[in-house]
Amino acid sequence: QVQLVESGGGLVQPGGSLRLSCTASGTFFSLHTLGWYRQAPGKQRELVAVISSGGSTNYADSLKGRFTISRDNAKNTVYLQMNSLKPEDTAVYYCYYASSPRPYWGQGTQVTVSS
Numbered sequence: 001q002v003q004l005v006e007s008g009g010g011l012v013q014p015g016g017s018l019r020l021s022c023t024a025s026g027t028f029f030s031l032h033t034l035g036w037y038r039q040a041p042g043k044q045r046e047l048v049a050v051i052s053s054g055g056s057t058n059y060a061d062s063l064k065g066r067f068t069i070s071r072d073n074a075k076n077t078v079y080l081q082m083n084s085l086k087p088e089d090t091a092v093y094y095c096y097y098a099s100s101p102r103p104y105w106g107q108g109t110q111v112t113v114s115s
Contacts, residue, residue, distance in 0.1 A: 002026045002104045004095045009109030012085055016113070020080040022095030022106055030073040033098040036080045038091035038111075045094070049080065085113045 008020040020036065035050035049059045049069035057069055068081040078095065090113050095106035 004106035
């Protein structure tokens with residue numbers, strides 16, 4: 001069983017930055033693909049970014065250049081640096097931990113971009 005604890009969400013003005021963190025319990029963290037998804041009100045959950053065990057990254061096309069995913073295996077933590085935030089980035093952001101037979105999800109952290 002893996003538990004994911006997210007932090008770093010909050011209210012930020014347009015153009016601002018936030019860094020989300022997700023720390024996982026358990027062992028073999030470094031062997032798993034990790035990621036971030038988000039869900040805005042009335043919309044489906046969508047991919048933000050993923051990072052493989054080897055450090056390869058993949059982003060939603062619309063977010064490339066503004067968001068950066070990274071991981072620190074020594075701390076069992078994955079990060080999402082979000083810059084130049086826009087009101088349309090407002091959503092609940094979920095940490096994702098790939099595993100078989102099913103992935104694990106964090107509880108979600110709210111990000112609100114508003115003036």
